[in-house]
Amino acid sequence: MRLSAKPSADTLGLMGEKIKAPRGTFDALPDSQGARQAIGDISRELLESAGYGRIETPDFEQTDLFTRGVGESTEVVQKQMFTFTDQGGRSLTLRPEGTAPVCRAYIEHGMQKWPQPVKLWYSGPFFRHERPQAGRFRQFTQVGAESIGSDSPLVDAELVVLVWDILSELGVQGIELRLGSLGSIAARAAYLDRLRAHLRKHEDALSAEVRERIDLNPLRAFDAADEGTREVMAGAPRLLESLEGEDVEHFESVRALLDRSGVPYEVDDTMVRGLDYYTRTVFELHSPALGAQSQVGGGGRYDGLIGHLGGPPTPAAGWALGVERLALAMGQAAPEPAVDVFIVAGEEDRERALQLAIELRRAGVAADLDLAGRSNKGQMKQADRSGAAQAVILEDGRATLRDMGSGEQREVDMAAVAQELGRR
Numbered sequence: 537m538r539l540s541a542k543p544s545a546d547t548l549g550l551m552g553e554k555i556k557a558p559r560g561t562f563d564a565l566p567d568s569q570g571a572r573q574a575i576g577d578i579s580r581e582l583l584e585s586a587g588y589g590r591i592e593t594p595d596f597e598q599t600d601l602f603t604r605g606v607g608e609s610t611e612v613v614q615k616q617m618f619t620f621t622d623q624g625g626r627s628l629t630l631r632p633e634g635t636a637p638v639c640r641a642y643i644e645h646g647m648q649k650w651p652q653p654v655k656l657w658y659s660g661p662f663f664r665h666e667r668p669q670a671g672r673f674r675q676f677t678q679v680g681a682e683s684i685g686s687d688s689p690l691v692d693a694e695l696v697v698l699v700w701d702i703l704s705e706l707g708v709q710g711i712e713l714r715l716g717s718l719g720s721i722a723a724r725a726a727y728l729d730r731l732r733a734h735l736r737k738h739e740d741a742l743s744a745e746v747r748e749r750i751d752l753n754p755l756r757a758f759d760a761a762d763e764g765t766r767e768v769m770a771g772a773p774r775l776l777e778s779l780e781g782e783d784v785e786h787f788e789s790v791r792a793l794l795d796r797s798g799v800p801y802e803v804d805d806t807m808v809r810g811l812d813y814y815t816r817t818v819f820e821l822h823s824p825a826l827g828a829q830s831q832v833g834g835g836g837r838y839d840g841l842i843g844h845l846g847g848p849p850t851p852a853a854g855w856a857l858g859v860e861r862l863a864l865a866m867g868q869a870a871p872e873p874a875v876d877v878f879i880v881a882g883e884e885d886r887e888r889a890l891q892l893a894i895e896l897r898r899a900g901v902a903a904d905l906d907l908a909g910r911s912n913k914g915q916m917k918q919a920d921r922s923g924a925a926q927a928v929i930l931e932d933g934r935a936t937l938r939d940m941g942s943g944e945q946r947e948v949d950m951a952a953v954a955q956e957l958g959r960r
């Protein structure tokens with residue numbers, strides 16, 4: 537019998553199949569954090585300077601909030617929700633979007649008594665059971681903004697200019713802003729009847745999927761890819777053209793305000809947003825560099841949603857940006873921040889090196905060191921890679937400060953290293 541000094545991993549019951557992250561999810565590793573943090577920081581800075589306060593809502597909500605809020609006929613509700621029953625038999629859903637939860641919070645906390653509009657922003661994870669592909673995930677991150685309590689076109693314009701400025705500040709190139717209007721709820725209902733009539737008249741030419749959705753969601757026909765449906769839709773009545781009165785005035789005002797702010801856009805009269813709550817202004821931001829999943833952000837007005845969720849009738853508008861798509865559109869991630877000092881230590885000085893690192897960090901100096909027993913040469917390489925401007929070399933009880941740029945070295949008093957570096 538062979539004896540082994542070390543128990544094998546198996547004896548400890550540790551061997552097994554590798555477990556992977558669930559399909560459609562991803563790990564955001566340190567080298568992707570530069571872009572992600574920049575998106576969060578710049579959004580926060582611009583939104584808070586414009587009077588938006590941060591709100592955090594739970595990652596899951598009662599399922600009804602989304603079936604009612606987002607709409608039973610939408611793909612999000614029909615196919616994409618991660619819904620589960622909790623131990624108390626309640627149906628809960630991982631939030632697929634942020635607008636309905638923010639509206640729920642507005643109602644629940646009586647925010648209609650606050651000065652209107654109430655301007656809120658958020659950032660966090662969202663969940664949709666979609667077919668994963670580049671830029672499309674089952675857990676993704678959104679930064680969003682909602683302005684609740686005013687139907688003024690100033691609100692729509694403020695929101696669009698803010699999202700445009702965030703993208704500009706992030707240096708995302710080539711963004712296209714598409715703008716449309718769906719009109720008021722009544723105007724939209726009348727239009728949908730006309731659209732249904734048009735679709736029924738040409739039913740034979742439509743794809744089976746579109747035909748089945750004539751009653752439920754005829755607008756989706758504008759999104760269809762098959763030749764037959766596209767031909768029928770080319771001749772379909774356009775919602776934008778059928779708008780009248782105040783709806784037209786509202787849209788014209790939003791457009792004029794955007795023109796004055798120097799935000800370029802194109803009017804899109806076939807835009808179909810995937811969520812049912814929109815009224816009047818709708819918009820999307822696309823990055824052509826991204827291919828099929830080019831939509832980095834979208835939003836619009838949703839004047840009926842709060843009333844629909846049991847609150848007082850309250851007009852509102854907002855948008856959300858997809859952080860992962862935006863990071864892709866930004867291309868090369870921003871480089872990781874470098875440490876200030878890297879500590880290189882001989883065998884005898886390793887513990888002292890950790891003490892020094894702790895002291896430096898407490899004094900506000902970003903310091904790193906080798907923790908894997910590398911040779912001095914290996915540690916110097918590591919110091920180089922770390923991007924540190926200086927290295928402290930601890931050897932035989934002596935400390936040497938090395939300028940990593942010039943290679944210049946000078947001995948320093950071991951006891952005063954932290955003080956000296958802290959001063960710099």
Ligand code: HAM
Nearest residue numbers: 633635672673676831832833834835836854855856858
């Ligand atoms: P949305 O257009 O459904 O709008 O999503 C906003 C953004 O989230 C999209 O433009 C996209 O960048 C990103 N996104 C959506 N699904 C995925 C996915 N599966 N993987 C990666 N990114 C994704 C809303 O969610 C509305 N709540 C926006 C809004 C706020 N409207 C009014 N207020």
